Amino acid sequence: MTAHETTLCTLFAEVLGLPRVHPGQSFTGLGGDSIQAIQVVSRARLAGLxxxxxxxxxxxxxxxxAAAARTDDRTRDRSGPVTPPRRFGPxxxxxxxxxxxxxDGPVDTYNQSLVVRTPAGFDAPAAERLxxxxxxxxxxxxxxLPEGLAAPVPAARIPEPGTVSAAALVACVDARFATDEELPALMRGHMRAARALLSPREGTMxxxxxxDRGAxxxxxxxxxxxxxxxxxxxWRILQDDLRTCWAAxxxxxxxxxxxVHTPFAHWADLLRAEATSGRRMAEAARWDDxxxxxxxxxxxxxxPGPLDPETARNTHVLTLPPEFTGPLLTAAPGLVNGTVNDVLLTGLALAVLNWRRDGDGDGPPGTDPAGGRVLVDVxxxxREDVVDGLDLSRTVGWFTTVYPVRLDLGPTDPADARAAGPALGAxxxxxxxxxxxxxxxxxxxxxxRHLNSHTGPxxxxxxxxxxxxxxxxRFPMGDDRAWSAAPGHAFALDDADEGLPMAHAVEVNAAAHEGPDGLTLNATWTWAGNAYPGTRVRALAEEWFAMLRALARYTAKxxxxxxxPSDVSLADISQADLDSFESQLGELL
Incomplete structure (x- = not known):
């Protein structure tokens, strides 16, 4: 193997939690997703690639x-002055x-959290330094944000380093006498207290x-x-930083x-300029349609209108076991040179079609008044490459995009799809x-929608x-090494303020967990009580998992x-043309 191949094989194995990776294997073929790809980019940069x-x-x-990788040239001399990207200020x-x-609801303590194992002897002074x-x-x-989210844009500010002291933000609890089984409940109680002390208005983010359990x-x-x-x-960036900082x-x-190569403030400035660019304005009619x-x-x-807040009562959690999750997240995307999102959204769209055919549509049972079309906010x-030269692999912040996608399955037989038949592949x-x-x-x-005054309304x-x-x-779970995620706690799930209205009538948050027994898919369904009854949402959730199990079985066919069509360079070729060509080729072989 070349030096670049050796480095990348090592990084793939680290990020994907595999014992080894060979040069002939691909990232997506090993089950990697776009978020893990960002981790590879960040760690490759540290290795000089x-x-x-x-x-x-x-x-x-x-x-x-490896053949496409470039050597990191940040240390090379550059001619002419270089203006550093903006980090501080508005x-x-x-x-x-x-x-x-x-x-339009309370968001003062809207948060995400991470709980990690610390090395034996890790104490309050060390925590404050990290x-x-x-x-x-x-x-x-x-x-x-001194005046909250409703304030004018210049009210949000980022002060310079050193202006926020960790000493006032770290609470140390003597847990020397707590058992492993008692730790999750003990931590959750203290996290609730910490959550209540968050305040964007005061700069406490x-x-x-x-x-502390002693030496x-x-x-x-x-x-x-x-x-x-x-x-x-x-969170993946911060978790890596905890490891490297503790090692130091x-x-x-x-x-x-x-x-950090691209500061968040610089990214926000670029988005403002991009929102009124010609290429974005050209998309407006598409999104409207x-x-x-x-x-x-x-x-x-x-x-538009107010929805009820999220509540524990209107929550349904499902777990897909390893025998289905493994092929679903690794083999199924490879069937179409696709991604995990392609697979999960296919299952969701088919589940919605079956849900509507059960009699919740405007037509009689067995019909779909939307003609096989399903609209989903994804x-x-x-962290998209909208401007050349950016590197967001080390930037912490809330980058999430939310955008509508209309999935058009056309005339589809959900029963055949549920049985892992040809309709599923189509x-x-x-x-x-x-x-x-x-x-x-x-x-x-x-x-x-949000930064352009001409198209937004x-x-x-x-x-x-x-x-x-x-x-x-995907999140590794069950690792007992220092700085790995601790058991008994959610990872990167939103914790909303009481009374914050839901954004959608029904929301699905899914994550893959790599534990000692294998890979599982965990899905949390929440719904607004004034939108749909819980029985119907639970039925949809169960139907989604039925379709995902069918997709897992389909991989073995x-x-x-x-x-x-997006796999080939011929501009006018259709899916029907490709299917016909592959069928004829199969007969010849």
Whole structure:
């Protein structure tokens, strides 16, 4: 193997939790998703290699990616002055910040959290030093909104490093006498107290809780961060920083995280400029058409209006076991050169069709008044390559995009799909193509909807998709090493303020967990009580998992893999043409 291949094989194995990776294997073929690809990009940069997220996801093998990798040239001399990107001062509101403000509810303690194992002997002074390093490195953790989200854009500010002290933000709890079984409940109680102390108005975006168990046992460290400053990708960055900072501190050095190449404030400025660019304005008609009302309940468009807040009562959690999750998240995307989102959204669209055919549509049971069309608001990680030269692999912040996708399955037999028949493969190919047609993974919708005064009002009047979908990626669980996620705690799930209205009538948040027994898919369904009865949402959730089990079975069928039009360079070829060609080729062989 070449030096580049060796480095990338090691990084793939680290990120994907595999014992080894061979040069002929591909990232997506091993089950990697776009969020994990960002981790590869970040760690490759630290190893002196430059690759993009797109290259990681699209390269057919490690060898191909290694051939495309560039040596990091940041240390080379450059002619002429270089203006550093802006880090401090006023922060331009991003689309997701505007989105949150439109929910018109309490958001002072809206947060995500992470609980990790700490090394034996890790104490309060060490915790303060590590948290201070995070605060000084990642600017948005010092964000201040003195007048809240409703304030004018210049009111949001990022002060310089050193202006926020970790000493006042870290709570240390003596947990020397607590058992392993008692730790989760003990930590949750202290995290509730930490959550209540968050305050964007006062610049308190982060609180930390250390359960100190002495010199001989692992403790626990919780980071509770306001959602305005963190997202699912950010947690992976912060977790890596905790590891590297502790390694430095343990060796007697200062805990200094690796540098951030593109500051969040600079990114926010670029989004403001991009929102009125010609290429984004050209998308406006497309998004307007996507949001045209569909004549069917659920997965259509609902009129703007208040929804009930999320409650534990209106929550349904399902877990797909390893025997289905493994092939679903690794083999199924490869059938169409696709992604995990292609697979999960195919199952969701088919489940909605069956749900509507049960008699909840405008027509009689067995028919679909929407003609096989399903509208879904999809969340993405938002770290898209909209401007050349950016590197967001080390930037902490809330980058999430929310954009509508109309999935057109056409005349479909859901019963055949549920039985893992040909209809399932046809649906998977159509959904993949619908998602590939979305420009720049949907980042333009939020720009036009929230940052463009010409296009925003018209898109707002179109309404909001009834159902929201978010796949958070894969998370390693059950690892007992220091700085790994601690058992008994959720990872990167939103914790909303009491009384905050839901954004969608029904929301699905899914994540894959890699535990000692294998890979599982965990899905949390929530719904507004004034939108749909719980019995109907639970029925939809169960139908979704039925379709996902069918997709897992479908991966083992001969001839399940197939090309789609976006896989070939011929501009006018259709899916029917490709299917016919592959059928004829199969007969010849």
């Amino acid at each position: 430059v690759v993009t997220t797109r290259e990681v996801l699209r390269s057919e093998s490690v060898s191909a990616l 922060l331009a509101a991003t689309p997701i910040m505007e989105w949150l403000g439109e929910l 948290v201070q390093a995070l605060l000084d490195t990642h600017d948005v953790l010092r964000l201040r 982060l609180r930390a809780v250390l359960l 001989d046992r692992q403790g626990r460290l919780a980071l509770v961060v306001h959602h305005l400053a963190v997202d699912g990708v950010s 501190l343990a060796s007697g050095a200062a805990p200094a995280p690796d540098p 996507v949001l045209r009302p569909a004549p069917a309940p659920l997965a259509g468009v609902r009129a 969340e993405g990680h938002g 649906a998977l190919r159509r959904v993949k193509e619908d998602l590939r047609a979305v420009p720049d993974k949907g980042i333009g919708f939020g720009l036009l 018209g898109l707002a009047r179109r309404g909001i998709p009834e159902i929201g979908f978010n796949y958070l990626g 001969p001839g399940a893999a197939a090309l789609t």
